[in-house]
Amino acid sequence: MVASASPRPVERLSANDLTVLATDRGSVPMNIAAALVLDQGDDLSQAELGRLLELRLPAVPRLRQRLAATPVGCGRPVWVDDASFSVERHLSGGTVSTDTELLGVVADLVTTRLDPRLPLWRAFLARDLPGHRSALVLVLHHVLADGLGGLAVLAALADGAAETARPLPLPDPGAFPRAAPDVRDLALDTVRAHLVELRGLPAALARGVRGLQELGLGHRPRLAVRTSLNQPSGGRRRLSVAAVPLADVAAAAHRAGGTVNDVVLTAVVGALRDTLAARGEHPEQMVVSVPVAARTRGDAARLGNEVGVRPVAVPTLPHHHERLAAVVRLTRAARTTTRAASAAPLGLAFRALARAKVFQVFIERQRLVHTFETNLRGPSDPLFLGGHRITQIIPAAVSPGNVGVSFTVLSYAGELAVTVVADPEILPEQDRLTDSLASALDTLAPGPGEWSPHPHRT
Numbered sequence: 001m002v003a004s005a006s007p008r009p010v011e012r013l014s015a016n017d018l019t020v021l022a023t024d025r026g027s028v029p030m031n032i033a034a035a036l037v038l039d040q041g042d043d044l045s046q047a048e049l050g051r052l053l054e055l056r057l058p059a060v061p062r063l064r065q066r067l068a069a070t071p072v073g074c075g076r077p078v079w080v081d082d083a084s085f086s087v088e089r090h091l092s093g094g095t096v097s098t099d100t101e102l103l104g105v106v107a108d109l110v111t112t113r114l115d116p117r118l119p120l121w122r123a124f125l126a127r128d129l130p131g132h133r134s135a136l137v138l139v140l141h142h143v144l145a146d147g148l149g150g151l152a153v154l155a156a157l158a159d160g161a162a163e164t165a166r167p168l169p170l171p172d173p174g175a176f177p178r179a180a181p182d183v184r185d186l187a188l189d190t191v192r193a194h195l196v197e198l199r200g201l202p203a204a205l206a207r208g209v210r211g212l213q214e215l216g217l218g219h220r221p222r223l224a225v226r227t228s229l230n231q232p233s234g235g236r237r238r239l240s241v242a243a244v245p246l247a248d249v250a251a252a253a254h255r256a257g258g259t260v261n262d263v264v265l266t267a268v269v270g271a272l273r274d275t276l277a278a279r280g281e282h283p284e285q286m287v288v289s290v291p292v293a294a295r296t297r298g299d300a301a302r303l304g305n306e307v308g309v310r311p312v313a314v315p316t317l318p319h320h321h322e323r324l325a326a327v328v329r330l331t332r333a334a335r336t337t338t339r340a341a342s343a344a345p346l347g348l349a350f351r352a353l354a355r356a357k358v359f360q361v362f363i364e365r366q367r368l369v370h371t372f373e374t375n376l377r378g379p380s381d382p383l384f385l386g387g388h389r390i391t392q393i394i395p396a397a398v399s400p401g402n403v404g405v406s407f408t409v410l411s412y413a414g415e416l417a418v419t420v421v422a423d424p425e426i427l428p429e430q431d432r433l434t435d436s437l438a439s440a441l442d443t444l445a446p447g448p449g450e451w452s453p454h455p456h457r458t
Helices: 015-022 046-059 099-110 147-157 183-199 201-214 246-256 260-278 320-334 343-355 359-365 430-444
Strands: 004-007 031-038 065-068 078-081 091-095 121-129 133-141 238-245 285-293 307-315 371-377 388-397 405-412 415-422
Touching (some): 031 099, 031 147, 046 121, 046 147, 099 133, 099 238, 099 388, 133 147, 147 371, 238 246, 238 388, 238 430, 246 260, 246 320, 246 415, 246 430, 260 285, 260 307, 260 320, 260 371, 307 320, 320 430, 371 388, 388 405, 388 415, 415 430
Parallel strands (some): 091 121, 285 371
Antiparallel strands (some): 065 078, 405 415
């Protein structure tokens, strides 16, 4: 296929994207994944899915673009159309017999590095699941999209919110592929970008100060206590899932004056507390890194990373509702007027560590956080793919370094799913931790008619 004469406007990595790329040096790649479980999907063949993706991909331009380095003095890497793109290079499939086996497939895919010469994603069709189901596993590199961007990709690839919904309007297929920008275009764009940065320097400095506040660095930082869950992780991960009705969690959050994520954070720390107590460890608090998105919704035509982090030091109180009250107080006090302001100072620090080639040493020995918890609000109504209802979405994000277990949370169609992502060498008792997490969620968010204001006393 011959590129068109008119080049696409220069699409560079943002500062946040550059941080992701520069720090992707760990034992596992910085990938995110989602398994879309399809009802009655056993009649969907890999060829049919390929044709469906071929029709939908123009709605997500980044899925047909690859990263390209620029000449010296021409700024950050850019996204360019992959002139040799084909869906077949990204799509594979196979037989998967059980839900547990599906989780294993997702774990293997999300921990396998993507080919940097191609658009940074892959898909796998898992066929023959029990109950005449199948599942589409989609893996994206984090540099391509953050969590909200990943949700936008899923929405663009799906039929819509009803079985009869028409596919989203698609761009003109004749516009692909566009010619890559030449050296002159890149040089001029670099000069313009530097001028914009100079004009925005005062605002950037102010945002940096707010970012340090979001990170809790307005005072002398307190190192996270060492635990056996925090040691250099390897290249394998195991997944398990705890799920609860979203309405129950929302009701519990409302009663406590907090958010759905406050309830999840409380349950996560409770599960960690139980696991460490069984090992004879009793930390007074667990520091959880919670992403903060700069935007409230994603756009499939405008991906990338716009996320900061907020560390929350949660006391390991024995009773779930007392711990929830403490979490609500902490998160309410930590909220800032500028969301994700911490991305700027974190990015500068992480890129500096990467340039000095000590980032891997840092993340394998860091004592800033114990775990990561990512919470995304997905569609409230069921989506369909190729006419098949998506009954469940299982999210997964992997983190390198010395965090042995992390948590990826997604609400979808009335269900809140918490995926436990762990290094099996560091957390061999993952099933017990997952059971403890499910029990904590059930206690904090019981069904209608089951609630007691002090359930830990009954």
